[in-house]
Amino acid sequence: SHAWGYGAQDGPEKWAESFPVANGPRQSPIDIVPTQAQHDPSLKQLKLKYDPATTKGILNNGHSFQVDFTDDDSSSTLVGGPVIGIYRLRQFHFHWGSSDDKGSEHTIAGTRFPCELHLVHWNTKYPNFGEATSKPDGLAVVGVFLKVRIFSKSISGIAVIKLFQMMDVLCGFVYQIGSANPRLQKVLDALDDIRSKGRQTTFSNFDPKTLLPATLDFWTYEGSLTTPPLLESVTWIVLKDPVSVSPAQMAKFRSLLFTSEGEAPSCMVDNFRPPQPLKGRKVRASFK
Numbered sequence: 241s242h243a244w245g246y247g248a249q250d251g252p253e254k255w256a257e258s259f260p261v262a263n264g265p266r267q268s269p270i271d272i273v274p275t276q277a278q279h280d281p282s283l284k285q286l287k288l289k290y291d292p293a294t295t296k297g298i299l300n301n302g303h304s305f306q307v308d309f310t311d312d313d314s315s316s317t318l319v320g321g322p323v324i325g326i327y328r329l330r331q332f333h334f335h336w337g338s339s340d341d342k343g344s345e346h347t348i349a350g351t352r353f354p355c356e357l358h359l360v361h362w363n364t365k366y367p368n369f370g371e372a373t374s375k376p377d378g379l380a381v382v383g384v385f386l387k388v389r390i391f392s393k394s395i396s397g398i399a400v401i402k403l404f405q406m407m408d409v410l411c412g413f414v415y416q417i418g419s420a421n422p423r424l425q426k427v428l429d430a431l432d433d434i435r436s437k438g439r440q441t442t443f444s445n446f447d448p449k450t451l452l453p454a455t456l457d458f459w460t461y462e463g464s465l466t467t468p469p470l471l472e473s474v475t476w477i478v479l480k481d482p483v484s485v486s487p488a489q490m491a492k493f494r495s496l497l498f499t500s501e502g503e504a505p506s507c508m509v510d511n512f513r514p515p516q517p518l519k520g521r522k523v524r525a526s527f528k
């Protein structure tokens with residue numbers, strides 16, 4: 241059966257048994273080595289136009305949770321960057337770890353982030369998402385790293401931290417200075433209603449643009465879905481700049497379950513595939 245997961249019996253090391261493309265020439269994710277990426281001045285600016293009214297709902301699919309969008313018109317699209325044509329937003333979802341030292345799928349020179357956001361788009365030259373998933377230029381996924389920051393302000397903040405740490409020693413109290421991402425919070429607040437696999441709830445009027453960093457500098461390469469069926473149909477667009485997330489917000493991701501109600505509960509954590517062989521592929525950078 242095609243049942244797959246992230247455990248020892250059904251995880252990424254076992255996927256090739258049911259999905260032989262797992263050992264294909266353009267698998268994702270990969271380790272991105274910035275010094276080996278080539279700046280390509282012909283890459284266009286990435287243009288993301290999202291209409292919050294296309295937000296359809298939020299679902300725990302047993303591997304991650306996703307926010308789905310209506311894609312029967314081109315209200316929410318990706319154009320430019322490395323792609324030709326118009327790609328429609330289908331859904332976004334995340335991959336995360338059981339602790340802050342892992343969780344992302346792509347890595348940057350071996351650095352792993354606690355979480356990675358994927359915004360999934362499909363090429364409107366094909367009739368629908370399902371058709372597009374089997375074409376070499378069918379999908380475009382924007383990857384965004386989430387980074388836990390203790391303090392997101394300037395260097396003076398570090399001085400403040402030093403002061404607090406001294407005070408900390410003196411007063412023995414623990415503080416957590418703003419690293420929470422307020423835009424992410426609306427998504428995380430919906431998770432209480434979709435704790436188990438198969439649960440879905442209403443979710444509306446959300447603009448995914450609010451989850452993106454200030455600059456859309458990116459690396460791009462030709463790859464695949466990072467979960468079975470691992471189809472080699474994705475143009476990956478991985479943003480250079482991370483967005484912030486707090487430890488408390490990470491705990492919220494980790495409160496979800498892989499399992500359905502009634503099954504023995506299994507925490508939804510470490511739902512990431514490790515980096516795959518580059519096999520001669522070139523990674524291009526949109527920035528110097």
Ligand SMILES: NS(=O)(=O)c1ccc(C(=O)NCc2ccc(F)cc2F)cc1
Nearest residue numbers: 358360370373381464465466467468469
């Ligand atoms: N993590 S990722 O961004 O690479 C990713 C994005 C989408 C999917 C997906 O839609 N899978 C289900 C699915 C649904 C329909 C279909 F035709 C094919 C298909 F893979 C899987 C992985």
